[in-house]
Amino acid sequence: MMDAERNIWVFGDYRNYFQNRVTLQLLSRAADLAPKINARVGAVILGSHINEYVNEYIAHGAQKVYLIDHPSLARYSIETYTTLIEGLARKYLPDIVLVGATSFGRELAPRLAKRLDTGLTADCIRLDINADGLLEQTAPSFGGNLLARIVTPVSRPQMATVRPGSFQEIPHDSSRQGMVICEPMPKKLPKERMRLINYERKPPRGQRIEEARVVVCGGRGMGSKNKFRKLYELAQLLGGEVGATRPVVYSGWADPEALVGQAGKQIKPQVLFSFGISGAIQHTAGFNNAGLVIAVNKNPNATMMKIADVAIVADANQFCSSLIKELKKRIRN
Amino acid sequence: MDFNPKMKHNAVRKTVRRFAESELGPIAHDIDRDARFPLEVIEKMRPLNFFGLQLPKKYGGAELDTTSYAITIEEISRVCAGVGLCVTVHNSVGAFPIERFGTPGQKERFLPHLASGEYIGAFCLTEANAGSDAGGVETTAVRDGDEYVINGTKIFVTNGGVCGTALIFAVTDPENLRNAASVFVVEKGTPGFSVGEIEDLCGMRSNPVSSLFFEDCRVPADNLLGRLGDGLKIGLIALDTGRIGIAAQALGIAQAAFEASVKYSKERQQFRKPLSSFQTIQNYLADMATEIDAARLLLYRACALKDAAKPFSAEAAMAKLYCSTIASRITNLAVQIHGGYGYSKEYDVERYFRDAKVTEIYEGTSEVQRMVISRAVLSKLT
Amino acid sequence: MINLVVCIKQVPMVSELPWDAHTGTLKRELAEGMMNPACGHALEAALQIKEKHGAHITAVTMGPPMAEEVLREAIALGADRGILLTDPRMAGADTFVTSYILARAIEKICPNFDLIFCGCQTSDSETAQVGPQLSEELDIPGAANVEKLDLTGRSLRIQRLSDNFLETLEFDLPGLITLTTQHYEPRHVSLSGMQQAFEFGEIVTLTAADLGLDPEFKSAKNSPTRILDVFSPVAQNKNIVMKGAPKKIVEQLFLKFDDKIGGAIGKDLKEKT
Numbered sequence: 001m002m003d004a005e006r007n008i009w010v011f012g013d014y015r016n017y018f019q020n021r022v023t024l025q026l027l028s029r030a031a032d033l034a035p036k037i038n039a040r041v042g043a044v045i046l047g048s049h050i051n052e053y054v055n056e057y058i059a060h061g062a063q064k065v066y067l068i069d070h071p072s073l074a075r076y077s078i079e080t081y082t083t084l085i086e087g088l089a090r091k092y093l094p095d096i097v098l099v100g101a102t103s104f105g106r107e108l109a110p111r112l113a114k115r116l117d118t119g120l121t122a123d124c125i126r127l128d129i130n131a132d133g134l135l136e137q138t139a140p141s142f143g144g145n146l147l148a149r150i151v152t153p154v155s156r157p158q159m160a161t162v163r164p165g166s167f168q169e170i171p172h173d174s175s176r177q178g179m180v181i182c183e184p185m186p187k188k189l190p191k192e193r194m195r196l197i198n199y200e201r202k203p204p205r206g207q208r209i210e211e212a213r214v215v216v217c218g219g220r221g222m223g224s225k226n227k228f229r230k231l232y233e234l235a236q237l238l239g240g241e242v243g244a245t246r247p248v249v250y251s252g253w254a255d256p257e258a259l260v261g262q263a264g265k266q267i268k269p270q271v272l273f274s275f276g277i278s279g280a281i282q283h284t285a286g287f288n289n290a291g292l293v294i295a296v297n298k299n300p301n302a303t304m305m306k307i308a309d310v311a312i313v314a315d316a317n318q319f320c321s322s323l324i325k326e327l328k329k330r331i332r333n
Numbered sequence: 334m335d336f337n338p339k340m341k342h343n344a345v346r347k348t349v350r351r352f353a354e355s356e357l358g359p360i361a362h363d364i365d366r367d368a369r370f371p372l373e374v375i376e377k378m379r380p381l382n383f384f385g386l387q388l389p390k391k392y393g394g395a396e397l398d399t400t401s402y403a404i405t406i407e408e409i410s411r412v413c414a415g416v417g418l419c420v421t422v423h424n425s426v427g428a429f430p431i432e433r434f435g436t437p438g439q440k441e442r443f444l445p446h447l448a449s450g451e452y453i454g455a456f457c458l459t460e461a462n463a464g465s466d467a468g469g470v471e472t473t474a475v476r477d478g479d480e481y482v483i484n485g486t487k488i489f490v491t492n493g494g495v496c497g498t499a500l501i502f503a504v505t506d507p508e509n510l511r512n513a514a515s516v517f518v519v520e521k522g523t524p525g526f527s528v529g530e531i532e533d534l535c536g537m538r539s540n541p542v543s544s545l546f547f548e549d550c551r552v553p554a555d556n557l558l559g560r561l562g563d564g565l566k567i568g569l570i571a572l573d574t575g576r577i578g579i580a581a582q583a584l585g586i587a588q589a590a591f592e593a594s595v596k597y598s599k600e601r602q603q604f605r606k607p608l609s610s611f612q613t614i615q616n617y618l619a620d621m622a623t624e625i626d627a628a629r630l631l632l633y634r635a636c637a638l639k640d641a642a643k644p645f646s647a648e649a650a651m652a653k654l655y656c657s658t659i660a661s662r663i664t665n666l667a668v669q670i671h672g673g674y675g676y677s678k679e680y681d682v683e684r685y686f687r688d689a690k691v692t693e694i695y696e697g698t699s700e701v702q703r704m705v706i707s708r709a710v711l712s713k714l715t
Numbered sequence: 716m717i718n719l720v721v722c723i724k725q726v727p728m729v730s731e732l733p734w735d736a737h738t739g740t741l742k743r744e745l746a747e748g749m750m751n752p753a754c755g756h757a758l759e760a761a762l763q764i765k766e767k768h769g770a771h772i773t774a775v776t777m778g779p780p781m782a783e784e785v786l787r788e789a790i791a792l793g794a795d796r797g798i799l800l801t802d803p804r805m806a807g808a809d810t811f812v813t814s815y816i817l818a819r820a821i822e823k824i825c826p827n828f829d830l831i832f833c834g835c836q837t838s839d840s841e842t843a844q845v846g847p848q849l850s851e852e853l854d855i856p857g858a859a860n861v862e863k864l865d866l867t868g869r870s871l872r873i874q875r876l877s878d879n880f881l882e883t884l885e886f887d888l889p890g891l892i893t894l895t896t897q898h899y900e901p902r903h904v905s906l907s908g909m910q911q912a913f914e915f916g917e918i919v920t921l922t923a924a925d926l927g928l929d930p931e932f933k934s935a936k937n938s939p940t941r942i943l944d945v946f947s948p949v950a951q952n953k954n955i956v957m958k959g960a961p962k963k964i965v966e967q968l969f970l971k972f973d974d975k976i977g978g979a980i981g982k983d984l985k986e987k988t
Contacts, residue, residue, distance in 0.1 A: 016878055079856075103877040107859040110810065110844035114851040119811060119939030122842035136943070141840050149943040165975055193856035193890075198883035202876055214976075238976065246679075262600065263679050271975050282674070285600045292975050294968070300956065310968070313958045322961035326969070340784050341913040347749060348788070348904040356903075382906040395907035405906065 008034050009094040009157070010062070011085070012045030013105055014053045015076055022100030024169035026162055027061040029127055030098060031170065036129040039095055042066055046084055048074040058178035061170045065178055066092070070185040075199065076104055078111070079192050086115045088183060094157045096135050098127070101161040109161045119152035120159040125166045135160065143268070143289065165270070209258065214240025215269040215287075217260055220247045221276015221297060221316045228253040230320050231275060237327040243267060245283045261286035276316030279304030296320070336630075345401045349408035352381065361413040364539040365684050368531065370495060371416065371539060378420070378450065383409075385448030386424045388432055392444035399636040403581040410585030414688040415539030417585060419453065421578030422491040426571045426696075427454020430500055431518065434559040434567055443498055443518060452497025452521075456575075457487035457545055458568060465701045467502065467565055470514050472547065474503035479554050481505075481517060483525070483547040491695070494531050494541025497521050500571075501547070502564050514564030518556045525550030536687035573646045575696045576653035577639065580632045583653075583660035583692035587628065590660075590667035590685040591621045597671055608670065617666050624659040631655050647709035654702035657692035664689040717829040717888070719761045719772045720821055722849070723754040723789060725782040726839040748778075750785045753834025755901035757894040761832050762793045762902070764866055771795050773825050777805060777816055783918060790916040791908035792901075798824055802922040807935030810844035816934070817845070818852035819926045824919065830871065831891040835860050846893035857891040858884055862898050 008030040013023050023043070030041040043062040045053055048071045057065055066088055073080070089097065089112070097112070099105040101123045113120035125147075126138035134151045135158040141148055152158040209215060216235040222228045228248065235242045244254035246261065260267055261283040268289035275296050277283060284307060287293070295308035296319045305311040312319060338346075356374050364371050378384065386402045388394025397405070402424065410417030428447040431439060446452040463469030472485025483503050490499070498518055505515040519526055529544030559567050595618060598608035608614045632652040638645035664686040668675035675682045693699045727746030750758075764770050774789035776782045777800035786797025800820050808816065821828060831853075836843035843859065850857025863874040869888045874881065875895075923932055955971075957964045969976065 015880075020878065078858075103860060106843050107847050107877075110842075110847040111851050113811065113844075114814065114848045117939075119809060120842075120844060121940060122810075122840075122844055141945075143838070143841075146945050146947060148945045150940050151943060152940050155939040193886050194858065195885045196882065197872065197885050198881075200881050202879055202881040262597070271972075281600050281602055292972060294972075305956075306954065309954065310972075311954060311956045312964055312968075313956065314961055314964065319961045319964070322965050323968075326962075326965045330969075340781070340787070341909070343747065344784050344787055344791075344913070345906065345909055347747070348791075348906070348909055352903050377903070380905060381903055386906060390907070395905070395910050397906060397910055401906075401910075 006037055006039035007042050007064070007092065007094040008037075008039045008096040009042045009044050009066075009089075009098065010057075011097070011099040011105060011108070012043045012053060012057055012065075013100045013102055014045065014047070014050065015102075015104065017053070017056075020100070020102060020164065021169055022102060022105075022162065022164040023057070024060045025164065025167040026098045026100060027057060028170040029162075029167040030096075031061040033096075033127065033129050033135075037095065037133055040064060042092075042094065044085060044088060046073050046081055048072075054180055055174075056172075059172045059174050059176050061176070062178050065180045066183060067180055068183045068185055072185070075196065077192060077194070077196070078104070078107055079194060080189060081108055082111045082115065083189060084186070085112055087186065089116055089157065097157045097159045099159070099161045101163045106161050109159060113159050116155075116157065116159075118155040118157060118159055120161070121150045121152075122161050124160045124162045127160065127162065127167075134158070145289075209241040209243055209260070209265055209267055212241040212267065212269050214238045214271045214273070215243045215260070215267050215290075216240055216273045216275070217243035217245070217277060217283075217287075218248060218254070218275045218316070219245040219277035219283075220251070221278075222248075222253070222320070223276070223317045225251070225253040227317045227320075230317070230324065234273070234320055234324050234327070237324065237331070238271075238273075240269065240271075243286075245277055245280075274304055274308065275320055277304045278302045279307060342400055342404055345397070346404045346408055349405050350411070352378075353409050353412035357409070357413040357416055361539075362678075362681065362684065364413070365415065366538075366678070368533070368538040370419075370541045372495075374416065375419070375450065375453075382448075383420050384423055384450030384453070385428070386420075388424075388428060388444055388448045392432075392440065393448035394444075399577065399639045400633055403577055403632055403636050406578050406581035407585040407588070410582040411589045412585075413539065414582060414586050414685075415537045417582045418537050418540045419492055421582055422456060422575070423447070423450075423454040425575040425578040426456035427492065427496075427498070427500065429574055430456075430516065430558060430567050430571045431498075433570065434516075434563070436555075438555070439518065439558070446497060453492050453495050455490050455492045455496035455499040455545070456571065457490050457493075457499050458502045459489050460485065460487055465697055467514060467568055468510070470502050470504055470564075472501065472503040473507075474501075474505050474515060474517060476505075476554065477551070480551045481554060481557065483517065483519070483550040483552065485547050487545045487547075489532065489542055489695075490545050491540055491542055493543035493545050494528055496528075496545075499526075499545060500558065501545075502568065505561055505564075509562060512562030512565065514568075515561050516558040516564050516567050517552055518558055519547075519550065519552055523550055523552060534691070536684070536689070536691050569646075572696060573649050574639070576649040576702070577632065577635055579692055579696045580628075580635070580649070580652040580656035583656040583689065584625070584628050584632060586685050586689045586692070587621075587625050587656070587660040587663040590664040590682055590689075591618075591625055593680070593682050593685075594618060594621065594667045594670045597674075614670060617670060621663050621666060624663065628652070628656045628659050647706050650697070650702040650705040650709075653697065654699050654706065657689070657699060660689040660692050717764075717768065717770045718825060718827055719764060719770045719830050719832065720825050720828045721754070721758045721761050721772060721774045721789065721794065721832045722817060722834075722845070723758065723774055723776045723785050724751045724834070724837050724839075725749065725776060725778050725785045726751045726837050748781060748784060750788055751834050751837045751839075753836055753838075753894060753896050754785075755834075756896050756899045757832035757834050757892075758789055758792060758794065759899040759901045760861075760864060760892075760894050761830075763899065764830075765793060768866060773798060773828075775817065775820060775824075776800065777808070777813060777820075779806075783920075786918055787909070787912045787916055788904060790918075791904045791912035793908075796917040796919065799918055799920045800922075800926070801920060802924075804923040804928075804933050807933075807938065809934075809938035809940045810842050810848055811940070812934045812938045814845050814848035814852050815937075816923075816926065816928070817849050819928065820921060821853065823926055824921070829869075829888045830866075831855075831889075833891065833893040835893040835895045843893070846891060850891040853889075853891070855889050855891055856886040857893075858886070859893045860895050861892040862895055864892065 121137040243260035270291040382395040385394030833846035
């Protein structure tokens, strides 16, 4: 039984809901793409007592929600989830299936693609519909040094996992309407071969600056050793690490371990804050692979301000304090 | 003529490079500054056969071919020339002469300890008044019953501070001009054998180069290597092999300086353009690349000859002469390309610059290499 | 004695990627290859099982003839033999087809395998898909992103971090795991091991025909995905300039980049409470 219209499915990955917004980002992107191929946006969600997520997904743009609600689905399980979604996909034949590139999504999607005899593109950062009406998927390789554009011309569905943060979510709108399609739990499921022994939240491990997702770099423009210390507070609030320039390390404001650049560490954070740094090549060569670069400097003509994605003209030290204040406020809320 | 590296040689290069970059890379700068021999890394190198590169398997060696040996030294030296020096001297002039000239009993006694790296080998020819001029050796060994009594001082001994065995050149027959000297194996801990202060050198600072003192040092007569009076012969053959190692070491230093220059010239901006966009810098880099390639081909040819059991003395001298010459030139140019930063201890090129110089001096100066080469050139009948 | 299979990919050394600036393409054939880092950790985990329990290790790779090098390296480290799957017909495989070929090879050469090890992902294409897809092909339990493992009899207990949850899972052999680079730091290759591996190492080379694949089978044709092109990302430097009162700028910053900055805050908050 095929739906009258085509469908773009988004896997409803609600674990860590407050941190993991990738499902909402995908719903948003699917809503952009759907009109181009005359499709509707559907979310697929499995679990136990998950009505709140059904409503959330509709409020964020899902036009349909395919739901299997059953006590035995209270915890994510790769084998059962693969089997159930395979069943749904065989029944409704979606044109496109998008999965957030979370740990679970990146394990689920390849299995699902294998079962459905179709292609899958990993960790995409861009999705478009091309002139042939195909999903054009852009995926990084070689640590982001290269991008590849990939399509799945024949087999269906076209499948992609998508890197969190690649798209903006649509703001929550509780007036949005959507259809909920409740699917029964199949009576017979293959026995789970994987036994879950233990399951706990893990505090983030002490990370090395080279692997940090957020790095806060400071230069002499911070003013003094005391003021430089604020960066550590900021980094902690952002779940990141502190980096430093050569003059700062030489002045003893930061440990040599924190030195970023040719003579120090090569970093590749998704977000790099740069406070009071002029931008000598000896420093900037250390973050060629950084994502969003936000520079704060009094001097709008500093090299660092030219190469940044966002250049904030302000006193580095003052701005740092404002940012800390704002972050604390947000955490309290 | 096959210029394609064998898969094994590529594999050896990557293996050694990974080891050197991960274990020596992070400390190379500091051990140079502090003149510290990194025993903790040496400890890791032992089970990986770095101290038995070409020794037979039955003694615990890896039995590598000479090209693999040269690649190993090149790759260690690319990261840390001081440790590269330790490894090449140990293998070429510290252990190889025992394998080549030792009696079965001597091999059984010494080679397993050397192959495992438990003993680090040293080779002692140079004295205050003798270097490449082996005739000037003043250390003496006098027979007394079943023993020889050695007296004298050796200087600038690579690995001297940590050696487990030292091959000592000592005069046994002062009257015999050609066969005056003989070679003895002296083990550490032998009474009368002591180690002097570690030298404070310009480069190769992580190697414990030191003087060795022999005061009525008694060794069993059985420690005589080869026959009495074989000193010169053993020395010359050992040094032929040693030259391959020093050439490889110089090549590794040159390679490191070249890579640093390429990287820096692409990153450093002047006049709003990267350095690499200036023709002068491009010419420098082109010359460096050409010289390194030429040096490498000369070196690997000497290795191939040695493995084919053909004469390679002049070819090894050419490789050593050329590799060390270009190492000095290229490291000098690398400092120039780096400008003020290149002259700073913060960047590695100044270390390469200091390390490269001595490759033109030890195991036969460039002038001595030219002597060896010209002798071969002029020895033809017509 | 149990039979372990380690799947290894030879990947180009990123430091030496020859890049044609004029055409904007990668001259991949000119790059020196190396063992994919995560595969090195997978091999190390297998070697530790061999040391502890005794095991026979088969290393498998698919690639051009020069991929033999990573098998020699695996043998130098302690693998017992290497299987090289090489054939022009196998070239151009996506993960769907790669896992298909690997599965056929394992069924043929090592049908009584107990545990398959893969790296969690490769440093070149970074898909992390071959391991999970191989477990589907062979219809065996599989766990991705394993950090620690413990084998007791025929029961394997593994630990992994999955979306900030620390999971302990258990399954009975046969099975498959993919290893992260968090633990099992690969040992160094000894030079005598390397010499021995090149002198005496057992390498079996298999073609598509040897595996009994369909005569019409070609990876490039059978792969469901197609790569349209590969390019170097242009610097997407938007260079937005913000001025004014710090408080106002901070607000703007969150408005524009909350997904990037805000995500981290939530995480921090959650895990502290």
